[in-house]
Amino acid sequence: MTTKRALDKKSKAQAAKIAPVEKLPKQAKTGAMKFEYAPSLESTDIVRIEKRNRLFIGGKFIEPSSEAYFTSMNPATGERLADIAEAGDADVDLAVRTARKTYENVWSKMSGRERGRYLFRIARLIQERSRELAVLETLDNGKPIRESRDVDVPLVAAHFFYHAGWADKLNYAFPGQNVSPLGVVGQIIPWNFPLLMAAWKIAPALACGNTVVLKPAETTSLSALLLAQVFQDAGLPDGVVNIVTGAGATGAALVNHPDVDKIAFTGSTDVGKIIARAVAGTKKRLTLELGGKSAHIIFEDAALDQALEGVINGIYFNQGHVCCAGSRLLLEESIAEEFVAKLKKRVAKLRVGNPLDKNTDIGAINSAGELKKIKKLIQLGKDEGGEFFEPTCAIPDKGFYQRPCFFSNVSSSFTLSRVEIFGPVLAVSTFRTSQEAVLKANDTPYGLAAGIWSEKGAKIHKVAGQLKAGVIWANTYNKFDPSAPFGGYNESGWGREGGRHGLSAYLDVR
């Protein structure tokens, strides 16, 4: 409108001066219009989901001896997706015995170079079937297709490629020392990155010469079973990887099986503690990758608009179902008000909805139970007196959804600051000096990750050295690479995954 007004005034003022030029009568312009994105749904035709999904033992899909099945839901709709076999003690025992036999007779006799060939082949097949894997992951887990397509599946392939390269070079990873595989490895993985966690566990185990019994989370078994098909197609010898689906009892059977040499667990701190007690006093080795309450520190000299994106990615990536989520935001007081104002605007722009829509930023919460837990903690935060912000965007009627939200003016003593919510809920508090930032960041029973934003390199290095967290990102967040070790301090777990450090968890190094 201003242009029109300007011209009208100008026309009057200059009518005399520029007589020869015909005046341009301007029409009123249309005002700004809303730009809604029409649904852009990824087709699910590429995926064929079996009604009944059996156990994968000895290279074949077999019925569970218990004949018990449980239901897996699509969290985006709350509808039944498939039935999954529930492995009982006898099935777990069969899987471990098969893995042991394969270890003794086949896998431990194979050269590293040959093992590497299988891993390379698996990595390539994952790339070839990437769309199928991404769609299935989104259906089963509820995460946005954009993330399963652009983050999860590419990282899965990257983990197999990376570890394929190590398979024949293990002696060079630990110069001057002898390395040998551990034997049969029991691996229990969570539901937040079903396929990626399977890759994090299986790829290094196989590269190092171990055989595997994997138990996926009960709500997200399907992509692991599709991965089993990839193993078949790659010609991986039968019994090298065995997959036993089921819930807590199946996991307990695996943890307590006497012939397992190592347990690798990713999941909640509570279950991690139970596992640690169960393997205490046995020959079993143990690595635990548990919860977190990671601090994201924004200094006043940070690139604020980019820091804002880092914060968004840090807490709302994968609906906040990320063990290293930057769930505690620490803002330097001088920029806190401005930053919170920006954060409100930005959070209101996030698109919550059908995970299969290519434009969805925040998908479905993985299960009714998780959604209930998140809602309960949000209510607790309100009761404790945090200042709550939640956008008003529409969410689907069916399925499990939580709008991205945050609490500001949060104290370190609030439940919000101490308990892992594992959802799209951020707790914002402030600090005055870098010393205070470090004190607040370390004021947690966890110690998985941290983020630092400042344009001052020296400050980043100083603060990073003082933070008690396994992973520290500077001027970015949630960046994963198979060559970078990942793991935590204190209640965030034991051991590291990825990189050379991750290999040592699957080897006997002497």
Next chain:
Amino acid sequence: MRSVSMTDKAGRTLALLVPPVDEVGATERAEFFTKRSIKKESKIHALYLAISMCDLTTLEGADTPGRVRQMCEKARHPVPPDVFQSVAGQKNLPPIPSVAAVCVYPSMVSTAVKALAGSAINVASVATAFPSGQAPLKVKLDDTRFAVSEGANEIDMVINRGAFLSGDYQLVFDEIAATKEACGEAHLKVILETGELGSLDRVRLASEIAMRAGADFIKTSTGKIQPAATLPVTLVMLQAIQDFYMKTGKKIGMKPAGGIRTAKQAIQYLCMVNETMGSDWLTPDLFRFGASAMVNDILKQIFKEATGRYYYDRVFSLD
């Protein structure tokens, strides 16, 4: 934050607090908008909007009144209405809008004004010794006043990059302020020529100086230097506009220019505006494309949406 002090016309000291820009993060965020999937009715909406935001431009030494008149006809009707009617009939699409403005050299302004009589299309003129800006201030201001007197209601000026790169921000500010004054009621678009600035930090600083000095729009490029408009540069300028709006309540417009050739790119830019600024900025009053080649690609996409098939390029007139 980096602080740059300058004195305004009234002798008041302006301290510009310019936040730093992280190039890696800004680029990553900008690339995010290439992942948006805009289909069906939202695609048509975006394509129509993009045409209505377009500044059709000819800035050649070889420009003649004849060429400018032809472009003005294209500006009124990017495609002949009856041709479009025959295509759009079944889908009931609205008529193709006119573009927002034509952009010419000062010597061609009167030709454009005459050719566009009776339309709502604005006449923009480059001025201030475009494209290099390497002329005395007096010449630049005369250039501006001439274009305005000929009937231009939008002036696209270039900043003094020599002064900017040598650190003389005061001079850059003063020249913009003086040009704004010379514009009178005409709208001022300030071209930063981001391809010559060397970093996103400097893009952010130049944006801040231009807005403080009175720019109505900030614009990336002359189109004569590569790289011209890019998504990261546009994002950083939009964020500067957003911060300026939050501080002053004043809405500054944005014009990426040069290098935007396809409908697909146009949609990426519109998604960026939508998700960075909100729908308030989705109007030709606050967002323009300096992109001529883009118009025909958009038409091609609209024809495709209307009929389900792609049309031969030559269905659409070159200018």
